[in-house]
Each structure stands twice: as structure tokens, then as C-alpha cells.
Amino acid sequence: MIHRETIDFHGKSLTIETGRLAKQAGGAALVTLGDTAVLVTVVAAPNVREGFDFLPLSVDYLERTYSAGRIPGGYFKREGRPTENEILTSRIMDRPIRPMFPKGWRYETQVIALVLSADKENDPAIPALVGASAALMFSEVPFAGPIAGLRIARKGGEFLVNPTYAEREGCDLDIICAVGPDGLTMVEGEAQFVPEKVLVDALVFAEKAAQPLMDLQRKMAEAVGKPKRPLPVVVKDEVLIGRVREVAWQPMCDALSIHDKLERRDAIQAVIASTVATLGTEFPERAKEIAGAVEKLERERVRDQILVEGKRIDGRTLTDVRPIECEVGILPRTHGSALFQRGETQVVVALTLGTSADEQRMDLLTGEYFRSFMLHYNFPAFSVGEVKRMMGPSRRDIGHGNLAERGVSKILPTKDEKFQYTIRLVSEVLESNGSSSMATVCGSSMALMDAGVPTKSHVGGVAMGLIKEGDRVAVLTDILGDEDHLGDMDFKVVGTREGITSVQMDIKCQGLTEAILTQALEQARQGRLHILEKMTEAIAAPREDYSRYAPRIYTLQIKQDRIRDLIGPGGRNIRGVQSESGASVNVDDDGTVVIAATDADSAEKAIRMVRELTDDAEVGRTYMGEVVKVVEFGAFVRILPGVEGLVHISELSDRRVKRVEDVVREGDEILVKCIAVDNKSGKIRLSRREAMAESQGAEDRGQGHAGEEDAPVADEV
Numbered sequence: 001m002i003h004r005e006t007i008d009f010h011g012k013s014l015t016i017e018t019g020r021l022a023k024q025a026g027g028a029a030l031v032t033l034g035d036t037a038v039l040v041t042v043v044a045a046p047n048v049r050e051g052f053d054f055l056p057l058s059v060d061y062l063e064r065t066y067s068a069g070r071i072p073g074g075y076f077k078r079e080g081r082p083t084e085n086e087i088l089t090s091r092i093m094d095r096p097i098r099p100m101f102p103k104g105w106r107y108e109t110q111v112i113a114l115v116l117s118a119d120k121e122n123d124p125a126i127p128a129l130v131g132a133s134a135a136l137m138f139s140e141v142p143f144a145g146p147i148a149g150l151r152i153a154r155k156g157g158e159f160l161v162n163p164t165y166a167e168r169e170g171c172d173l174d175i176i177c178a179v180g181p182d183g184l185t186m187v188e189g190e191a192q193f194v195p196e197k198v199l200v201d202a203l204v205f206a207e208k209a210a211q212p213l214m215d216l217q218r219k220m221a222e223a224v225g226k227p228k229r230p231l232p233v234v235v236k237d238e239v240l241i242g243r244v245r246e247v248a249w250q251p252m253c254d255a256l257s258i259h260d261k262l263e264r265r266d267a268i269q270a271v272i273a274s275t276v277a278t279l280g281t282e283f284p285e286r287a288k289e290i291a292g293a294v295e296k297l298e299r300e301r302v303r304d305q306i307l308v309e310g311k312r313i314d315g316r317t318l319t320d321v322r323p324i325e326c327e328v329g330i331l332p333r334t335h336g337s338a339l340f341q342r343g344e345t346q347v348v349v350a351l352t353l354g355t356s357a358d359e360q361r362m363d364l365l366t367g368e369y370f371r372s373f374m375l376h377y378n379f380p381a382f383s384v385g386e387v388k389r390m391m392g393p394s395r396r397d398i399g400h401g402n403l404a405e406r407g408v409s410k411i412l413p414t415k416d417e418k419f420q421y422t423i424r425l426v427s428e429v430l431e432s433n434g435s436s437s438m439a440t441v442c443g444s445s446m447a448l449m450d451a452g453v454p455t456k457s458h459v460g461g462v463a464m465g466l467i468k469e470g471d472r473v474a475v476l477t478d479i480l481g482d483e484d485h486l487g488d489m490d491f492k493v494v495g496t497r498e499g500i501t502s503v504q505m506d507i508k509c510q511g512l513t514e515a516i517l518t519q520a521l522e523q524a525r526q527g528r529l530h531i532l533e534k535m536t537e538a539i540a541a542p543r544e545d546y547s548r549y550a551p552r553i554y555t556l557q558i559k560q561d562r563i564r565d566l567i568g569p570g571g572r573n574i575r576g577v578q579s580e581s582g583a584s585v586n587v588d589d590d591g592t593v594v595i596a597a598t599d600a601d602s603a604e605k606a607i608r609m610v611r612e613l614t615d616d617a618e619v620g621r622t623y624m625g626e627v628v629k630v631v632e633f634g635a636f637v638r639i640l641p642g643v644e645g646l647v648h649i650s651e652l653s654d655r656r657v658k659r660v661e662d663v664v665r666e667g668d669e670i671l672v673k674c675i676a677v678d679n680k681s682g683k684i685r686l687s688r689r690e691a692m693a694e695s696q697g698a699e700d701r702g703q704g705h706a707g708e709e710d711a712p713v714a715d716e717v
Contacts, residue, residue, distance in 0.1 A: 003224045007216055010161035010209060012122075016134050016216060018224055027139025027226070031127035033162065035119035037067075040131030042139045044229070045108040053288075055101055056108040059094035061086050061115075061128050068118040068365040084398055085364060089113075089125045091399045092149075093132045096178030096186035099508050100136075100144040104231055109141060118365040121164040126151055129178060130213065137221040142228045146217035148179045148210035152202050154194075159205050165366065173202055175503065179210035182510035190406040193499035196521035204514050240283055244293040248275040252297045256305070259314045261344050261433045261481070262385055268298060299486050307472045313482055314343070321462070321478045321527050326442075326538035328450040335550040336451025338538075340443035342478070342531075344433035349443035351451045353550045354422040355596040356586050372415055375408060375425045377401035377440055383432045384481075400437035401427070404461070407494030407502035408444045411455045420553045420594050423453065434481040435463040441494050446535055451550070452543040458535050459501060461494040462527040464520045468509045475520050477527045493524040497532060551584070551596040554603055560591045562614040565642050573613055573641075581606035613641050617674045617684045622691050627668045630660050637672055637686055645684030647672055652688050663688075671695060 004017040015032040022028040025041035032038075049056070063086055064079060065072050072079060082090070093113060101109075113128040129149030136143040153160045154173040168174055175189025184207060191199070248271055255267035272294045276287045283290060305311050310318060322343030331337035336351035359370040377400045381388035393401075404427070413419040425447060427440035438461030445459045465479035466489035476483055484490050488509035494502040546552070558566065566587055567574050578585050583597035583606035593610055597603035617623075623639035630636075634648040647670075652663045664670055673691040677684050 001224070003220060005216055005220055007212060009213060012162055014127075014130075014213070016130070016220060018134070018138050018220070025135075025139075026141065027135040027137070029131045029134035029138060030116075031131040031134065032117075033127050034122040034164075035117055036115075036122040036124050036127060037117040038113050038115050038124050038127040038131050040111065040113045040128060040135045042132075042135040042141060043110050044139070044141050048106045049108055052106045052108070055098065055105060057094070057098060057101065057111070058109070059090050059097070059111045059113075059132070061089040061093060061113045061125075063115045063118075063124070063365055065365065067115045068120060070365070073363045073368070083364075084402070087395050087398050088402055089128060091395055092125055092176060092178075092186070092188055093129050095506050096129070096147050096149070096180070097132055097136065097143075097145070099185065100147065100180065102142050102144070102231055104234060105142060107141075107229070111135065115365070120366050121166070122162070123151065123165070124365070125149075125176065126162055129176075130217075134217050134220070137217050138225050140226040140229050142231060145180065146214045146221070147185065148213040148217075149176065150179075150206060150210055150213070151176050152189075152206045152209070154198065154202065159202060161209050173198060175199075175202060175206075177203065177206040177210070179207050179214070181214070183207055183507070183512050184505070185507050187503055187505040188403075190410075190502040191495075191500045192410060193496060193501060195499050196518070196525055199500055199503065200514060200517050200521060203517060237289070240279075240286065240289060241293050243279055243282065244275060244290060245297065247278050248272075248294045248297055249301075251275075252294065253301055256298065256301050256313060264313070302482065302486050303467050303469065306467045306474045306476070307469060310474070312476065313480060318474055319477045319523055319526070321530050324531060324534040326446060326535055328446050328539045333549060335547040336447045336449075336453070338443045338446035338450055340439050340446065340535075341431075342435065342439055342442075343480075344431055345429075345436050345439050346431035347427050347429050347436060347439045347443045349425055349427045349440065349447040351444075351447040351453075352424045352426075353451060353453075353546065354424065355551060355553065355584050356420065356422060356594060357584055358422040358424070372422045373405070373409055373412060374423070375401050375405035375427070375440075375444060377404060377427045377429070377437065379429045379432070379436065383429045383436075400440065403437055403492065403494070403502060403504050404440045404444060407441050407461060408448075408459055410501040411445070411457055411459050411496065412448075413454050413456075419454065420555060421453070421551075423448075432481065434479050434484055435461075435492075437461070438463050438492055438494070442531060442535055446539055449539045449542045452546040454542050457496045457498070458532050459494060459496050460528050460531040460535060461492060462524050462531060464491040464493065464524050464527075465489055466491070466509065466512075466516070466520065468511070468516075473516060475516065475523055477523045489520075491520055491524070493521065493528065495525075495528055497529065549598070551598050552600070552603060554595045554597075554607060556593050556595070556607065556610065558587075558591045558593055558610070558614040559616070560589075562616075563587055563589075563591060566593070566610060566613050568613075577606055577609045577613070581609060585610065615640055615643075617643055617645060617677055619674050619677055622671060622673045622694065623686075624669060625672050625686070627664050627666050627670060630664065630666055632660070635660055635664050637670065639672065639674070639684075639686070643684070645672070645674065645686040647686045647688050651675075651686065651690070654689050654693070 002019040006015040017030040022041045027042040030039050111132050115124045133145045133147035151162050153163045153171040155171045172192040178186035251271045255271050258264040272291050275294050276290045325341040327339040330339050334350045335353045338349050359372050377397050425444045429436045441461035448455050463479050465476035465483045465487045467474045468488050491505040582602040583595050586594045595606045625637040625639040627635050628638050634646050636644050638644045671691040672686040672688050675685050675687045
């Protein structure tokens with residue numbers, strides 16, 4: 001049976017439909033916003049696979065180019081591996097729904113969102129997030145939803161709900177929020193240096209704005225939802241739990257008093273192993289239960305120590321930032337580099353400057369665009385002392401890199417006539433104990449300044465945590481990896497002294513109030529200011545010049561009707577300039593020519609060759625030209641590619657000439673001077689006589705050849 005409901009969701013029509021498409025899936029929802037439609041399905045395996053002691057959930061968001069009336073670019077005319085945008089949207093769907101599954105759910109579960117129609121106005125990520133929640137609500141999978149996903153933007157001081165792409169332009173805040181029955185569960189977005197109060201107001205607004213969408217899902221689930229699968233009843237063995245506490249509590253407290261991460265990890269594993277060995281004969285074949293009970297003691301001790309004593313695992317107070325060390329210029333042959341160390345988290349960031357030829361072409365549903373700033377984040381296994389197979393970047397790598405990229409991009413110079421570089425930053429995480437993405441932000445900011453990129457200011461980041469037990473609340477600044485794992489919130493805040501540039505938040509607890517948000521953001525601001533001060537001590541401003549290994553970029557302007565002369569048939573001319581000069585040459589449709597070279601000689605040669613190919617004749621200027629045609633009344637001479645002028649017989653010599661052939665023949669190279677250009681017809685008059693006179697005068701004065709000039713000057717960027 002088809003069931004369809006439509007609501008006016010803050011001025012836009014939003015429809016949820018089920019029962020017509022994908023009927024063999026465990027749950028399905030077609031969510032339509034405008035003319036953008038996303039089908040989301042849920043399937044849970046019928047049986048529990050042996051060995052699963054975690055939630056086996058996979059979430060995939062898939063775009064189909066037919067949805068936007070396009071055919072995939074490239075050689076293979078079908079969709080392939082997920083794009084970066086698909087991976088990021090998959091994460092946006094995954095993060096808020098994952099904590100909503102009941103503990104003990106071990107059935108392999110798959111959520112797939114398929115974009116069927118894209119109107120290029122409404123972001124498919126919002127229908128995908130709503131559809132994931134709705135499909136789970138309709139399915140037999142136990143789910144503590146619903147979840148309402150919505151985008152909040154601010155423009156002119158007013159908040160907008162689910163704005164179109166056009167409406168998002170010029171906004172100073174743009175975030176995606178997920179709201180559950182108990183409040184916010186996920187936030188992801190960026191801002192233009194907004195104060196903390198604006199973000200708090202936006203999150204409070206989002207929570208209220210989401211309620212109609214949650215009510216709609218509840219209403220539909222009551223009508224069409226399947227009975228939920230029963231969970232296996234787990235009876236706690238209080239005797240076993242009590243014996244584990246007797247044996248392991250004090251050793252666990254001692255282990256958690258060790259500040260060094262690896263030593264503490266080894267000590268905790270030793271406590272687990274010794275407890276299993278001690279209680280193995282008393283509780284045979286229950287080693288896994290014993291180990292699980294010991295791990296719960298770890299969680300209990302860490303949280304109680306923070307809430308009761310105000311003391312963290314590494315001995316810090318709630319608001320302390322770990323010791324920071326900063327260095328720049330540590331890699332001699334890169335264009336810019338920086339080392340940022342905060343406690344046991346260490347990143348090295350390397351920067352490369354390129355030209356427009358290095359831009360990344362992005363093929364999206366909304367169309368094609370070129371990306372001139374890239375930030376790539378790598379997290380190898382050795383950074384946490386583990387062994388793992390080397391593969392491509394993980395979803396986490398891409399998500400963390402995108403978070404840092406959005407935060408750092410706000411301080412970059414605009415790509416105009418004064419800055420034409422393509423920038424690639426690569427963050428190598430060499431050591432990690434929490435907040436490596438925020439360390440990436442800090443290292444990237446310093447590497448930019450080390451490379452001489454004229455950034456507006458430093459940008460830094462800090463990760464905030466939360467421990468909440470009833471009315472007891474502790475907000476943590478600069479969280480460790482264990483505090484992230486055992487805590488209730490991971491709230492990453494990026495910004496400058498002026499304000500916030502990007503945020504990412506995941507919530508695992510209930511009752512996140514406006515007061516808690518305000519406190520967390522204020523602590524984040526104080527922590528960020530402290531970090532920015534340390535970064536400024538290492539490098540306070542961009543270097544005055546770029547690295548000597550970086551390309552130098554020059555720009556010059558040519559007439560639009562001469563672009564074809566620069567490019568030449570099949571690109572022959574521009575390739576010749578690049579081959580002969582060794583420089584990179586690119587020309588835009590408006591006639592802007594960008595020349596990049598690693599040395600001045602190559603740039604000078606390229607500039608001269610471009611000028612020769614595109615300049616028009618200039619009255620009073622002397623040229624070395626080739627005689628291309630001899631006629632009775634004079635000779636036609638090519639002074640520039642595609643530019644010819646007439647030397648009348650009277651201008652061939654300072655003496656009377658009877659026949660043109662007595663002075664010049666076809667193929668001869670002669671020195672001529674431009675003496676007139678007809679503005680209407682474009683005809684050019686040349687004089688060999690005046691050029692010879694000027695040349696002789698220059699020689700008499702001991703100067704160089706009259707036809708020799710300095711290379712034309714171009715603007716260096």
C-alpha cells in the first residue's frame with residue numbers, strides 16, 4: 001500500500017512516501033524536496049553473524065548523474081567509486097543514526113540512499129538524511145528515532161531553513177543539523193568568522209524548526225511501520241560483575257593514573273588479561289564477559305574522576321590545553337611546511353603552490369567547477385602504534401580533511417589578479433592521541449604563512465568533549481582519544497580571533513542544553529586563543545616572498561581577438577611557447593594570460609614570445625620583419641605573427657629606388673619602423689628608411705641596436 005504525506009516545511013514542500021518503490025527492502029522512504037528526490041532503503045540481515053561484538057552498520061549515499069540530466073564525464077560513461085561529495089554525505093547520514101541503535105544490535109544492517117532526481121537547487125543531502133531516519137522508522141529494525149535533518153543558514157541576520165544553493169550564497173553561516181527526540185545529535189558546517197552566540201542561536205533555532213518533520217515521521221510510522229525485531233534478553237550476572245570489581249578496580253585505577261598513552265594502554269590490557277586469568281577457573285569459558293566487565297570499570301573510573309574530582313586521565317584540569325610545540329620551514333624543498341605538536345598528537349603539514357593547470361576538476365550533480373584549494377589528511381596506522389594494511393584514504397580521512405579545509409579556506413586570499421596560485425596542503429598525522437584534525441588546521445595555517453601565502457590571519461582549532469551523568473556536567477577542552485571514546489560529545493570548533501569558520505559536533509547523550517552549548521563554545525574560544533598565541537610565536541605573519549622552489553606567476557592582458565593567435569592551430573603556438581621557454585602558459589577567455597616559471601629567464605622568454613604572438617603594431621616601434629611579398633610599389637613585411645605592413649618603395653632607402661627587387665626580395669629579414677596605422681582599415685605603413693636612420697644614430701651614440709628592447713614587463717603575482 002502506498003502511503004504519502006506532504007508538509008509545508010518552512011516554506012518548502014517536503015514529501016515522504018513509502019510502499020511504492022523498493023518493496024523488498026526492509027524499509028524504504030522516498031523523500032522529495034522541491035524536484036530533488038532521494039530513495040533511502042534499509043535492510044537488516046535475518047541472522048546474527050558469529051563474531052560480531054559491534055554494530056555492523058554500513059551507510060552509503062549514491063549519486064546518479066541521470067538525476068540531473070547529465071552523462072558522466074571521463075572515459076567510462078558510468079558511475080564508479082564514490083566521489084568525495086558522496087563520501088561526505090554518507091558520513092552526514094551515518095553519524096546521527098549510529099548512536100540511535102540499541103545496544104546489543106548485532107544484525108548486519110545496510111542503509112543506502114539513491115539520488116533519483118536532482119533539481120540543482122535543493123541539496124540532496126537533506127532528503128537523504130531524512131530518508132535514512134524514515135526508512136528505519138518504517139522497518140523492523142529497532143531505532144530510537146526519529147531524526148530530522150535540516151540545513152540552517154544565516155543571511156542578513158535572519159536564519160533560513162533548507163535554503164537553495166542560490167540562497168546560500170552570501171550567507172555567513174551554513175550548517176547541517178540532525179535533531180533527535182532528545183535534541184541535537186549532529187552538526188556539520190562552516191561560517192564566516194561568526195561569534196559563538198550566533199552559532200548557539202542557530203542550534204537552538206534548528207532544534208525547534210525540526211519538530212514538524214519528526215512529528216510527520218512518527219505519524220507515518222504508526223500507520224505503516226513494521227513490528228520491531230525483539231532484542232535478545234541479556235541478564236546481568238551480578239556475581240561475575242561483583243567479582244570483577246573486587247579483582248580489577250584498584251589495578252584499573254592505577255593503570256588510569258598513567259599519563260603516557262601507550263603505557264596506559266598496555267597497563268589497561270594487562271589488567272584485563274590478569275583479571276581474566278584470575279577469574280577464569282571460577283567462571284570458565286566466560287573470558288569475553290570478564291573482559292567486557294573490566295572495560296566498563298575503565299569507563300566508570302574515567303567519568304567519575306572527571307565529574308567528582310575535576311581531574312582528567314593525563315592530570316589536566318577541565319579547561320587545560322596540552323603543551324604545544326610549533327615549528328615552520330622544517331622541510332627544505334617544499335614550498336612551505338610546519339610541525340604542530342599538542343601533547344601526544346603530532347602533524348607535519350606540507351604546502352605546494354601550483355598553477356591553474358593544477359586545479360582539480362570536480363564533476364558534480366550541480367555541474368562542473370574547478371577547485372584551486374585542496375587539503376588532504378592522512379592518518380597512517382603507525383600514528384597510534386598499530387599495524388594495518390595500507391590502502392587509500394578512508395572515509396574518516398576524507399571527512400577530517402574536509403572539516404579542516406572548510407575552516408582554513410576562510411583565511412585564504414581571493415584568486416584574483418593578485419593571487420593566481422593553486423594550493424595543496426597535505427597533513428601527515430605522525431602521532432595521535434585525539435584532535436588530529438584540529439592539529440591539521442593549526443599546522444596548515446602555519447605552513448601557509450611559511451610559504452608566503454598572504455593569509456588574513458592565523459586559524460586554529462580545538463576539540464571539546466562532554467561528560468554528563470544526570471545533572472552532573474563537565475565540559476572538557478582539548479580532549480584525548482580516550483575522552484572522545486568514553487565521553488558523550490565530540491565538538492570540533494575552528495576559527496580565528498575574530499570568530500568561527502567551521503564546526504563539527506557529534507552527540508551521544510541526552511539533554512544538551514543551550515547553557516551547555518554556550519559553555520562549550522566559550523571554553524573552545526578561550527582554548528583557541530591560547531593555541532593561536534603559541535602559533536603566532538612560531539610565525540606571526542606570512543613571509544615576504546615565496547620559496548625559491550615555488551613557481552613565479554606573472555599575468556598580462558591581451559586582446560580577446562588575439563587569443564586564437566596565442567593558441568594557434570590545434571594549440572601549436574602555445575605549446576611551442578611552453579616548450580621553448582620552459583614556462584607554463586594558460587590563457588583565460590577574457591584575455592588574461594598567466595605565466596608560471598621557476599626562474600626569471602624562462603618567464604622573461606615566455607612573456608616576450610606571448611607578446612610577439614599577440615601584440616598589435618605600435619606606431620614608433622621598430623621591428624625585425626620578414627619580407628613575405630614583393631610588388632611593384634613596395635614590399636609587404638610580416639612584423640608579428642599574423643601582422644603584416646607595407647613598406648612603400650619610397651620608404652625602402654634614403655636614396656631613390658627604381659625597382660623594389662634592387663633592395664629586398666621575398667624571404668629577406670629587414671629592420672622596419674611602424675610609421676602609421678589606419679584605425680578604420682587596420683592597414684599598417686612601415687619604413688625601412690627611418691629604421692636604418694635610427695639604427696645608425698644609435699650606433700653613432702654608442703648604444704645598442706635600435707630594434708633591441710627589454711622584455712615587456714608583466715605583473716608578478
